[in-house]
Amino acid sequence: MRHTFVALVEDKPGVLNRVVSVFRRRTFNIESLTVGRTHQEGISRITIVVDSDKTDVVRIMPYMYKLINVLQVEDLTYQPHVNRDLAMVKINATPENRAAIMQLAEVFRARVVDVTNNSLIIEITGDEEKIDGFVDVLRPYGIIEMVRTGIIAMERGASTLINNMGENQNYELPIEFKMA
Amino acid sequence: MNKTGAQIFWECLEREGVDVIFGYPGGATLPIYDALVTSKIHHVLVRHEQGASHMADGYARASGRVGVALATSGPGATNLITGIATALMDSSPTVFITGQVSSPLIGYDAFQETDVTGITLPITKHNYLITDVNDIAPTIREAFFLAKSGRPGPVLIDITKDAQQATIDWEYDDQPAHLPGYRPDFRPANSEFERAVEMIHNAKKPLILAGHGILISGAMEEVLEFAERTQTPVADTLLGLGAFPGSHSLSLGMMGMHGEAWVNKAIQEADLLLAFGMRFDDRVTGKISHYAPKAKKIHIEIDPSEINKNVQVDIALVGDLKEILQKMLPSISTVDHTEWLEEINTLRGHSAVRDIKNLPDNGHLYAAHVINALWQVTKGEAIIVSDVGQNQMWTAQYYRHDKPNTSITSGGLGTMGFGLPGGIGAKFAKPDQEVWVIAGDGGIQMTQAELSTIAQEGIKVNIAILNNGYLGMVRQWQEFFYDKRYSATPMKGPDLVKIAEAHGLTGIRVSSRDEVVDAIEAARKNPGTVLIDFKVEKEDSVYPMVPTGAAIDAMIRRPLPESVIQES
Secondary structure (H helix, E strand, O other), X not given: OEEEEEEEEEOOOOHHHHHHHHHHHOOOOXXXXXEEEOOOXXXXXXXXXXXXXXXXXXXXXXXXXXXXXXXXXXXXXXXXXXXXXXXXXXXXXXXXXXXXXXXXXXXXXXXXXXXXXXEEEEEEEEOHHHHHHHHHHHHHHOEEEEEEOOOEEEEOOOOOHHHXXXXXXXXXXXXXXXXX | OEEEHHHHHHHHHHHOOOOEEEEEOOHHHHHHHHHHOOOOOEEEEOOOHHHHHHHHHHHHHHHOOOXXXXXXXXXXXXXXXXXHHHHHHOOOOEEEEEEEOOHHHOOOOXXXXXXXXXXXXXXXXXXXXXXXXXXXXXXXXXXXXXXXXXXXXXXXXXXXXXXXXXXXXOOOOOOXXXXXXXXXXXXOOHHHHHHHHHHHHXXXXXXXXXXXXXXXXXXXXXXXXXXXXHOOOEEEOHHHOOOOOOOOOOEEEEOOOOOOHHHHHHHHXXXXXXXXXXXXXXXXXXXXXXXXXXXXXXXXXXXXXXXXXXXXXXXXXXXXXXXXXXXXXXXOOOOOOHHHHXXXXXXXXXXXXXXXXXXXXXXXXXXXXXXXXXXXXXXXXXXXXXXXXXXXXXXXXXXXXXXXXXXXXXXXXXXXXXXXXXXXXXXXXXXXXXXXXXXXXXXXXXXXOHHHHHHHHOOOOEEEEEEOOEOHHHHHHHHHHOOOOOOOXXXXXXXXXXXXXXXXXXXXXXXXXXXXXXXXXXXXXXXXXXEEEEEOOOOOOOOOEXXXXXXXXXXXXXXXXXXXXXXX
16 A cells, blocks of 8 residues: 655754665655755755555654654545646657547546657646656557656645644654554 | 854763763764863764774763764765664664765765665664755754654765855754654543553463563563562563572573473463564564464554564554553452462473583583583673674573663664674763673674773673684574584684783683683773683584574573584
């Protein structure tokens, strides 16, 4: 099963290395990793997806919290959340089949962002399944190149990681430590 | 006032209360060493940076204060690695400082450049690379705060040469460290307290597992009070020795792979384990699935990542042990556990019969005799710094510690060569106390060069070598589990008495049991450092022993006394 962790970290050199080392050291394979700035200066947000069949996921949050530069970590897996992936697919497209491909793109609400005589670049966002489905229907036309951002995720509702961080400031333990 | 980075560096260390630093100069630390001349801090010139790292560690463990080591870039920095990893595994509050090539050269494979923050990332609590002189003071403040707070550990600061050289207008200010992601002061919820107290009151066969955390937290009195009021016997981890008085009637001794048989049996019989500042290391638990099957478990521990890591517990109280026990003690009632204590005493009586130190003198010198004599002569009051291997286990078994922070050894990492430099560090931390280094002939040879450091500093550290001509612990495993194929374990060593003498120190050789006490007394009387080369039984083993992967009560026991005498 897939687990989605999101973390707020200090935006400093080497922090990503520290986070990734938590996984590397324990030979946990990362399926997807994205990092980017947040609206708050000095804070970056990381989304990490791992396969819990191969990874002892309950260990991840405590280990992440041990890192000095990690401000907040949450496991969104069991919380209502939205996750999105973005892909750009470069595909063989002749003037003859271009219209058909563009029609497919429309069905998937994907956008054509580049057109040449013999190729198209199509951009699609959505959850992983949608993108996988789109890629499958494009495959027969000949995919030349593809790039995906990896998953980004956000909790539904008004609560935010940064707010939760404030609450957690005083000794609130991450969920794994709360005993029944 | 205009100051260079190097001057700022020393002033900040002084402000942190550093009185001694262990180091070795080099190209990338020349500015720092130049500014050392005007500093009040005493610099100890080591013979190898590994020595400096263990000295800082030994200093930290003996004093509870932050130990500091200094090395140059490249090989100087990489030579620290073993000591940094040792300090991390044993939660020792240490700060390691390395010089780095000038910032424009970083990444260009400059002479003596190495990526030390990259290398030490997994073996430090945190590390820093400073390229700007303005970052030196705040970073040192953060580093010392991190090293000693929460679960202590090593912090490394890599400072480029240009940052050391640059001059800025600077005054010391004591702004607190700004570490928004570091929140080590967890406190457990009240409901957890209530459940824990109820569990403690309901227990019939409780047992305290006393770990290193007691010493770090300074919770010795609280643990004593708790144990006495609840009449709960106390078993120690290797690093927990001394946290609870060894001669107390409730003290059982060490647990685990080479723990006392009755201790491991008691753990297996217990209905409640109270884990105080310990982490259920594999050397303590043996086979996890068979560990303490009848016991509920309460874990009091400051590092949340230790909870449910090795052993699943019923209640976890995350936070400072002293604080938690202080909060808990008012609700703890007096309990009587006479039956349980008698049950353990029966086990103890049976096991002690096979103890080698009770054997008649057959002309052979056993390590147990040496450690037992050392314990008696020093009245159990010396700081004992052991190396790693059989010497370490015999020391743990036969030297009984009544006082905290008098037992120092590399537990988690098991670093051979730790003993001598660790002992030097401990002596600098506690110059008025008697310090004994106990090492094997293998371990002493790893860091023997530090005898020169002892000579140059003119300090007194007593050194007892348990010399059996083997890498004894590995030999023992080969004997038990590899059909006595002694592959690469027989070791021809130098004449250690002459080695001591070559350094201007005193050496004594002891080969029989009746010379042991005299030699120890002679060493104590001597104003300088004395090394005693005890020629002990060559193929003696540490008993009892739990084979790896076995349950902790499945122990290999010392053969019956008769057979021991016949064999030898």
